[in-house]
Amino acid sequence: MPRLVAVCVVRQLRPDAGAVGVTAIDKRAVEGSVRVGRYGAYADVQADRKHHGGLDKALYAYADEDAEHWAGQLGRKLPPGWFGENLRVQGLDVNASRIGDRWRIGDGVEVEVTMPRTPCQTFARWVGGDDERGWVKRFSSARRLGPYLRVVRTGRIQAGDEIVVIPAPEGAPGLLDGYQDPE
Template identity: 60%
Template sequence: MAEVRAVCVVEQLLHDSGVVGVTAIDKRPVEKRLRVRPLGLHGDVQANRKHHGGASKAVYAYAEEDAAFWAEELGRDIPAGLFGENLRTSGIDVNGAEIGERWAIGDELVLEVTCPRTPCSTFQRRMREPHWVKRFADEGRPGAYLSVVKSGSVGAGDEIRVVSRPGHGVTIASWFSGADAAQAETLERAEKEGRVHLAREMREAIEKIRSRPLLAIDK
């Protein structure tokens, strides 16, 4: 059974040398159930709202299976929340989720997969691993951002059920590791057909691909 292993929200704002001066990446598990509304989990915050949070990035999910991979690679524990995730999951292929896929969690909550996480310098400072951003990106296990389709509560142990897939085949992993004109066209076609509603971040990424010089466009 796919389930939520841990629910995490910010423990404290930490000093950070980035432009904002603080970071809310320090997420830690909570025991109680939390309400999830369109902008995220009750009690959670984002320090840099230009790149984090908002309706299309209300919830960040990372798989226990991928955390276990990194634990072995790095020779250290990767406890729930270390990557800044809100939900640590198990039994569901987070990176294999299609853009626009919907998950029902527990009795009420419904989330929609919107886009992959892009690693940043704050994440690298958090991990204190050499070349972490590149290493994380090269491995292709970014985890997924999700929007809130239906508000509800969430707690550790809640079952996760995939209730719909758009069927276009563009996944979190495929877009993160190889976003190209072909995938962009596939997503735009799926949106025109009413199978998916693309988040702002995806639209902006598609526009960047469209604006590449002709020779740089993937065939």
């Protein structure tokens, strides 16, 4: 049974060498129930709203199984929030999702898969800068990107909540159909 491992929100804004000057990628798991509105999890922010956030990117989900893969590759623990995700999930192949799949989380929240994450240089700097050269290409090539989600029905969620997948209509494109790795 797919379930929610953690709900993550920004811990603190951090200085960043990118155009905005700060990043909100430092997300951490929170205890208890978290309100989810149309623009995402309560108490979360996006520093670069040109590329993150908004209705179609209200939440970002990442699978525990994919995080375990990268933990082995990088030789370190990667706790919930490390990928900048709002939702760490388990038992759900998020990369096999279809655009338009809906996930009912807990008793009331419903989200819809909208697009894959496109990794950026902020993410590369967060992962390790010069210690992980080529990170964006490596992450993309592994095709373990995770989806962005639109909030269809607001409410409250918490770690341990069950996730029920409501499939997109027949013929909906897969999350990674047509995805091109960055050059």
